[in-house]
Amino acid sequence: MNKRFEALDAFRGLAALLVVAFHVRLIGSITELTFVRSSHIFVEFFFVLSGFVLTHAYGFRENLNFYTFMKARFFRLYPLHLSMFLVIFLLECAKLIAYKQGGFNFNHQPFTDSYAISEIIPNLLLIQSWFSFADALSFNYPTWSISIEFYLYVLLFPTIAILARFKKIIWIFIVAMSFYLIVSKENIFVDEVLRGISCFFGGALTNLLYRKIHHYKLTKIYGSLLEIMILLTVVIVVQSKFQYQNIVATLLFYVVVLIFAFESGVVSSGLKLKFFQVLGILSYSIYMTHAAILFCFISTLMVLQKLTGLELTIMKGQVRFLTSGNEMLNNLLLLILLSFIVWLSQYTYKYIELKGQQLGRSC
Numbered sequence: 076m077n078k079r080f081e082a083l084d085a086f087r088g089l090a091a092l093l094v095v096a097f098h099v100r101l102i103g104s105i106t107e108l109t110f111v112r113s114s115h116i117f118v119e120f121f122f123v124l125s126g127f128v129l130t131h132a133y134g135f136r137e138n139l140n141f142y143t144f145m146k147a148r149f150f151r152l153y154p155l156h157l158s159m160f161l162v163i164f165l166l167e168c169a170k171l172i173a174y175k176q177g178g179f180n181f182n183h184q185p186f187t188d189s190y191a192i193s194e195i196i197p198n199l200l201l202i203q204s205w206f207s208f209a210d211a212l213s214f215n216y217p218t219w220s221i222s223i224e225f226y227l228y229v230l231l232f233p234t235i236a237i238l239a240r241f242k243k244i245i246w247i248f249i250v251a252m253s254f255y256l257i258v259s260k261e262n263i264f265v266d267e268v269l270r271g272i273s274c275f276f277g278g279a280l281t282n283l284l285y286r287k288i289h290h291y292k293l294t295k296i297y298g299s300l301l302e303i304m305i306l307l308t309v310v311i312v313v314q315s316k317f318q319y320q321n322i323v324a325t326l327l328f329y330v331v332v333l334i335f336a337f338e339s340g341v342v343s344s345g346l347k348l349k350f351f352q353v354l355g356i357l358s359y360s361i362y363m364t365h366a367a368i369l370f371c372f373i374s375t376l377m378v379l380q381k382l383t384g385l386e387l388t389i390m391k392g393q394v395r396f397l398t399s400g401n402e403m404l405n406n407l408l409l410l411i412l413l414s415f416i417v418w419l420s421q422y423t424y425k426y427i428e429l430k431g432q433q434l435g436r437s438c
Contacts (some may be wrong), residue, residue: 082346083128084355088356093117095362095365099412119321124235126278128278128282141236146438148228151428159363173264194213223271247280270325291297293337299340
């Protein structure tokens, strides 16, 4: 059953943009809306969707080879990860020069804290999120989720290639145990790892359910009502604060993926438009490049502030807010920033992601 889930692809791109907006703090702009300030939770959606799509693509293949499977996943993720790690490393070198030559300090001294030399090896091995001795948010901080996802592929393989007959039971056990450990706060695994596991294997279970019911057809009216209702529920849950919000959001994302896999409503039809499909294609590049771009943008404003005396950045606690001095201009600034990230992502996708995948196929 080969199918490309266009609506879900589009959601991946929109979720990536929301994560970018979450990492920007522009005074008086939409980045300060409650929904956007809680958009970090959409990383859970990435995990759910990955589990769903990987299961759909590989979950029922016969004679699946571990080397072939992991090689494809490695060359899908690692080239861009390595490229952005090197960019961040070079930016730290530039900060070191600025600090040594002019005494200019960008929030922290170069190669300290999350950018310490000791964090290099965990990042290169993509293990920074799995062990407490490393900083999950070190160097290119969005990579924390890629660190988890890459090794989830390793965990997925035996359940679909060796223990395929028991995969449903295994996945149910894994998800249930992950939720239990999150609630009980047992320190067996890092919390982010448990979140990734519960989302990813829950996404895999969602695909099993989809395969059982995919032949059912919804009318456009009922499909549209379902899509709108589930999206409204997502908005309510995401911008609310309550105990176990992450677990509720994860369960909700299972339902979102299942409903939009059918692509039966008007929202799905809209998401198939070229603009949203392009966002879906560029989603990984958007997610992986935005930290470096934001650093350059913020650093530029800090330098301009020092040279002109204009108040372009404001520290509130440990958070650096940005401002042009006008709320409308701040929203325009956000739009320009997002547009630039999408524009640049076209090139990282073409010259790093695609080239990396081509390299993997030639190995």
